[in-house]
Amino acid sequence: PRDSAPRVTSPAADEGSMQQTINELTDFYTSLQRQHSELVAKFQAQEVEIIRLKERVKVLEDKDGVTGDKSVDDAPIKGRSSYEGEAPTERISSDSEEIARVLTSMDAVTVLAGEANKKKLQEQIDAQVARELEEQQEREDMRMNEQIARDAEVARIHAEEEIQAMIDSLDKSNETVAKYLQEYQQFASDLSLEKKIELISDLVKYQDHYKKVYKFSTS
Template identity: 50%
Template sequence: MATKITAQDLEIASLKARIKMLEDKDGGVTEPSREDATIKWRSLETGEEASVENSTEKDSNDTEELVNVLTSLDAASILTSRVHVVSVPPAVEVATVSVPTGSGKEKMVESDTPKKKKLQEQIDVQVAREMEEQIAREDKRMNEHIARDAKIARIHAEEELQMLIDGLDKNNETVAKYLQEYEQFAADFSIGERIELINDLVKYQDNYTKVLKYQSQQRKTLSKKQ
């Protein structure tokens, strides 16, 4: 459509240029007469008659189309001139999720990630506290077990010590003397140290018994020889 308008404009401009050229040639000081003007127009019409007749129908269509185009352009220009550009600020981003509903529509709800994170932290703290309490209970139970075993072992050791003391010969002056000293200082010694002292007395008594037995045998032997 723009090509047709340009061609028509060029054709009109060409006609105007030829008229101007003829006027310049025939111009001069005197004003051209009506007869000369008529001749010029006739010669112009004779030269352009064929092209004008051939393009009459085309020009008519082009003119009508040009009017429509100009009318459309005018209307578009009017509408465009009345449109104001409005700058819309970007929307603020909100963490949302799309939740389907029973009706087929989707409902936008805010994300609960921070709540889940806080809940997970509370769970971790609770689990850590329970583990510490469990470890403390196990340590306490183990210590109680160790203490109970130690108590039982001490009872057995004291029973064994008493059996050793009961087996000593209190008629032996040496044994009786050391046993009396032991009873005075026994509270200052541990159960292990007391057992060790009594064991020494037991060994001494055993050795003393062996010596007495040997001496008795020797006396019997001498008496037989006599």
């Protein structure tokens, strides 16, 4: 009987509002996917930078170790004289020249030692800066991962709320809608967010089509 059929209030307005909601939800989901892809690309680039910094630290540390070994091996042996075995008179006659050579050598060693220490200090500073940059990068990666997780959770909650609003708008008295909605709810936990949007959108479209047919048949 005609009186038992569900009453529809402003079907054109309901249809337009629901279609707009579907479009907005689809656009939002697409935007979320694009943002996620951009964040993943940035994360991968930062991972490459971390690896490069680690390699730089290792090279500087290895170089620092080699420099230390050479400085020990090249240390002058005190007390050695190039005049061992010479006669005392010959050594006495060359004392002034020997003193001059020793003083000159000491000055050269002092200069070289100063340059070596300066170079070693610079390498230590470079290694420390590289380690600090690496630690800073790791902290930034951790912060970004936490932000991605928070954004994804907020987006998921928002999408679930939109889907639930679409479900609430469905006409449960329509047997076909009620049947497919029941099946959807049984498997909803195993469906991806994108699949949920697709299925509920199909139900909304079916309901809108049903309303048009019903309106035409009763006019």
